[in-house]
Amino acid sequence: MLRPMLDDLRRQVALGCRILALGDQGDFVWGHVSARDPDGRGVWMKASTFGFEEIGPEQVILVSWDGEVLGQVLGAGLRRHAEYPIHTELMRARPDVAAVVHTHAPWAVAFAATGRPLRPVSHEATLFVPPDVARFTRTGDLILTAELGAALADAVGDRNAAFMLHHGIVTCGPDVVTAVMAAVLLERACRTNIRTVAGGGATTWSSDEEALAKRGHCYPPALLEQAWDYLERRLGRVGG
Numbered sequence: 001m002l003r004p005m006l007d008d009l010r011r012q013v014a015l016g017c018r019i020l021a022l023g024d025q026g027d028f029v030w031g032h033v034s035a036r037d038p039d040g041r042g043v044w045m046k047a048s049t050f051g052f053e054e055i056g057p058e059q060v061i062l063v064s065w066d067g068e069v070l071g072q073v074l075g076a077g078l079r080r081h082a083e084y085p086i087h088t089e090l091m092r093a094r095p096d097v098a099a100v101v102h103t104h105a106p107w108a109v110a111f112a113a114t115g116r117p118l119r120p121v122s123h124e125a126t127l128f129v130p131p132d133v134a135r136f137t138r139t140g141d142l143i144l145t146a147e148l149g150a151a152l153a154d155a156v157g158d159r160n161a162a163f164m165l166h167h168g169i170v171t172c173g174p175d176v177v178t179a180v181m182a183a184v185l186l187e188r189a190c191r192t193n194i195r196t197v198a199g200g201g202a203t204t205w206s207s208d209e210e211a212l213a214k215r216g217h218c219y220p221p222a223l224l225e226q227a228w229d230y231l232e233r234r235l236g237r238v239g240g
């Protein structure tokens with residue numbers, strides 16, 4: 001893979017934040033997007049105290065593997081999120097992961113609490129199912145330590161997402177586009193599933209075989225990028 005330029009990486013993380021805001025995944029100033037530092041120093045991550053829609057490249061800071069904010073050339077005084085171990089520990093455990101998203105996605109939090117398996121009743125869930133979405137159940141509290149971050153990474157395993165019960169979601173991928181689009185699609189899949197439950201429960205959904213075929217047809221990297229580009233244009237139209 002080509003080594004991403006730092007400016008591009010920070011711009012992508014910022015754009016990812018604003019795309020998540022557009023999808024109503026912001027929770028005031030909480031939730032974050034990160035990308036692995038190409039030089040191995042840690043992660044480039046949204047700074048704390050800002051909402052998703054307020055983030056530009058200058059609010060994306062370098063956080064070391066141990067949570068230290070490194071070399072703030074711009075925006076001195078920016079602070080890191082307390083839950084940085086979600087990002088550092090998942091990337092430590094998964095060399096294939098170069099981007100992580102954590103949000104308090106409202107439909108996903110509500111759906112995960114039903115205890116039901118996510119059903120591929122529309123396209124979106126096929127990016128995750130089968131098998132059913134991974135669930136982190138050890139705590140619904142904040143992930144404030146490396147030990148809890150490692151436990152969360154364990155729950156994610158080799159998957160692209162997990163529900164964090166009573167808390168939110170985590171998604172990951174080899175790049176920012178993949179990780180952010182996974183968060184967008186997981187939230188939409190949960191919204192559709194909640195509507196299905198509200199309508200009396202699904203009586204039909206894609207078989208595993210159909211779901212896996214759809215995963216390849218609907219969400220290969222090139223199509224995820226098309227959706228990302230569309231969302232970027234939409235942000236431009238709403239002045240985001």
Ligand SMILES: [Zn+2]
Pocket residue numbers: 030031083102103104142167168
């Ligand atoms: Zn959180």
